[in-house]
Amino acid sequence: MSGLKLFSTGGGVREIEPRLAEEEADVQALIEAHMEIMLGVRFLASEYEFPGGRIDSLGLDENNAPVVVEYKRGTHAGVINQGLYYLAWVMDHRDSFRQLVHDRFGSEPASRLLWSRPRLICVAGDFTRYDIHALREYRRSIDLVRYRYFGAHHVALETVASAAGLAALRRSGSPRAVPRGRRCPAEMVELHAAVDELLIGLGDGVIKVENKMYTAYQRLRNFACLCPPQKEKVLVYLRADPNSVDLVPGLTRDVTGLGHHGTGDLELQLRSERDLESAAKYFRHSYAAA
Numbered sequence: 001m002s003g004l005k006l007f008s009t010g011g012g013v014r015e016i017e018p019r020l021a022e023e024e025a026d027v028q029a030l031i032e033a034h035m036e037i038m039l040g041v042r043f044l045a046s047e048y049e050f051p052g053g054r055i056d057s058l059g060l061d062e063n064n065a066p067v068v069v070e071y072k073r074g075t076h077a078g079v080i081n082q083g084l085y086y087l088a089w090v091m092d093h094r095d096s097f098r099q100l101v102h103d104r105f106g107s108e109p110a111s112r113l114l115w116s117r118p119r120l121i122c123v124a125g126d127f128t129r130y131d132i133h134a135l136r137e138y139r140r141s142i143d144l145v146r147y148r149y150f151g152a153h154h155v156a157l158e159t160v161a162s163a164a165g166l167a168a169l170r171r172s173g174s175p176r177a178v179p180r181g182r183r184c185p186a187e188m189v190e191l192h193a194a195v196d197e198l199l200i201g202l203g204d205g206v207i208k209v210e211n212k213m214y215t216a217y218q219r220l221r222n223f224a225c226l227c228p229p230q231k232e233k234v235l236v237y238l239r240a241d242p243n244s245v246d247l248v249p250g251l252t253r254d255v256t257g258l259g260h261h262g263t264g265d266l267e268l269q270l271r272s273e274r275d276l277e278s279a280a281k282y283f284r285h286s287y288a289a290a
Contacts, residue, residue, distance in 0.1 A: 040221025223290035225262025237264035
């Protein structure tokens with residue numbers, strides 16, 4: 001059970017007791033209605049039926065990877081295996097999934113699906129220690145997310161454990177530093193590697209996702225996207241709200257509404273190791289917000 005405690009401080013301190021949903025469908029309906037905010041996943045389909053089963057929710061994450069979301073009201077010993085069965089069906093029927101994406105989001109997202117990093121997100125009242133241990137044995141990217149309702153107007157989501165999957169682990173060394181055909185000064189390549197090391201070191205649950213145009217660093221959602229080094233700088237995009245931090249000319253920039261690779265509205269322009277020292281606090285801020 002989650003150790004999170006919530007207190008009301010209006011007219012004295014009073015603990016608000018956590019509770020499970022009345023029905024599993026209540027959790028599913030809430031998350032599907034706000035999936036992008038709550039999980040960082042664009043909602044695609046609900047109760048998707050196929051010969052042999054029915055998938056609770058389908059979606060696309062911020063890196064355009066297919067996502068299966070499986071819900072349980074309480075603790076359920078088979079939640080991971082059930083979700084992996086659904087994920088295997090998606091991987092075996094890529095044309096069907098691609099058509100769903102095309103119909104909902106258009107041809108551009110459907111043409112660049114990240115099939116190397118399909119994800120399973122299990123949302124449940126709780127998980128056993130066997131569930132958490134089992135993550136290390138699976139080949140897929142899996143997130144175990146515990147929910148709790150607090151009163152009538154609050155719900156908490158807590159990432160209990162995450163696994164990158166074997167495909168991601170095989171590529172979990174230094175990110176693709178320089179795209180083929182581009183030459184960058186050695187100091188920019190070294191700075192790029194230093195940024196990667198710092199982002200990975202922010203916490204045990206950080207997972208790297210390689211994309212053609214950037215490397216994403218994710219907890220449940222992306223908190224940073226590192227672009228390949230340029231001739232004079234390295235660009236990092238963070239989830240942090242630009243209005244919640246002090247913007248420094250030449251180092252940080254609000255890119256809300258501006259097109260760029262990766263996710264996040266705060267751009268960092270790093271030109272030296274000294275800039276990296278200044279950027280560390282922004283990295284931590286974004287990590288905490290993901």
